[in-house]
Amino acid sequence: xxxxxxxxxxxxxxxxxxxxxxxxxxxxxxxxxxxxxxxxxxxxxxxxxxxxxxxxxxxxxxxxxxxxxxxxxxxxxxxxxxxxxxxxxxxxxxxxxxxxxxxxxxxxxxxxxxxxxxxxxxxxxxxxxxxxxxxxxxxxxxxxxxxxxxxxxxxxxxxxxxxxxxxxxxxxxxxxxxxxxxxxxxxxxxxxxxxxxxxxxxxxxxxxxxxxxxxxxxxxxxxxxxxxxxxxxxxxxxxxxxxxxxxxxxxxxxxxxxxxxxxxxx
Numbered sequence: 001x002x003x004x005x006x007x008x009x010x011x012x013x014x015x016x017x018x019x020x021x022x023x024x025x026x027x028x029x030x031x032x033x034x035x036x037x038x039x040x041x042x043x044x045x046x047x048x049x050x051x052x053x054x055x056x057x058x059x060x061x062x063x064x065x066x067x068x069x070x071x072x073x074x075x076x077x078x079x080x081x082x083x084x085x086x087x088x089x090x091x092x093x094x095x096x097x098x099x100x101x102x103x104x105x106x107x108x109x110x111x112x113x114x115x116x117x118x119x120x121x122x123x124x125x126x127x128x129x130x131x132x133x134x135x136x137x138x139x140x141x142x143x144x145x146x147x148x149x150x151x152x153x154x155x156x157x158x159x160x161x162x163x164x165x166x167x168x169x170x171x172x173x174x175x176x177x178x179x180x181x182x183x184x185x186x187x188x189x190x191x192x193x194x195x196x197x198x199x200x201x202x203x204x205x206x207x208x209x210x211x212x213x214x215x216x217x218x219x220x221x222x223x224x225x226x227x228x229x230x231x232x233x234x235x236x237x238x239x240x241x242x243x244x245x246x247x248x249x250x251x252x253x254x255x256x257x258x259x260x261x262x263x264x265x266x
Contacts, residue, residue: 005071005211012203037192040165044196047161052153064150068204071211077218079225079254082113083246086229089117090239098123098234112136112223116230126234133227137220144216148209155205162197166190225249 020035021027053061085108092100098120105117115136119129169190176182225246232242247255 002072002074005207008207009203016199016203034188035192035195037188040189040192040196043165043168043189044158044161044193045200047164048154048157048197048200051157051161052150055153056150060146060150064147067147067150067212068208070147070215071208075215075218077215077222079222079250082110082222082225083229083243085113086226086233086246087239087243090229090233090237090242093233094236094239101233110226113226113230116226120230120234126231129234130227130231133223133230137223137227140223141216141220144212144219148213148216151205151209151212155201155209158200158205159194159197162194162200165193165197169193221249 017032021029021031023031052064056064089101089104092104101117102121105114105121108114108117112133116129116133119132124132167190169186169188173183173186173190176186228249229242229246232245237245
């Protein structure tokens, strides 16, 4: 569970509630009723998501909606562990040859890394190995960015449909200026739709798209490390050189020390 995402969403919700119910006279929960308007919700949320549905196929739309659950899952991106695993593989290949990596691949859970190892064991040309791995990397990146774009589209449609709701409310208000009882409800629709649109964009959609993009960047970097490591093993480079090459992908504070990466070379 990614606590940062969970806490961010929950705390934002309670801050909004606090801002609504807290006033000079204290806490008044009855004020919440003034911010609940079905008509405004239908215009804003219905309009925003139906517009995004128009931009996508039905399957892509459903997949985009489901992707919000990904921000609450901690990505399995242990870069230091992967670097250590590649260094271990390079030591095995250096001592026993590339064919020995086939047995070592059985203990690897990452399908991307395992695929690269098997390509090397099969004697695939290094340029072809790189081409195959980078093609798969590009495909993964494209699928992830599709989910990111889904929520970016929601973020842009939310305020837009909030403004549409505002215009509807203002038009209804202006057409019924002689009826003082109708002015209040029409003005409420005008203002609440803008609020709903801003909340949809800034509370849900933008944070979701940003988190998904950050997770994708981390995964892409990890897979680039795998590609470089595997090609270095295939080229017969010294494990110590491979270690230093892969560590250069990381920020200095995140790089494993010699104690963390024992057996990193001869």
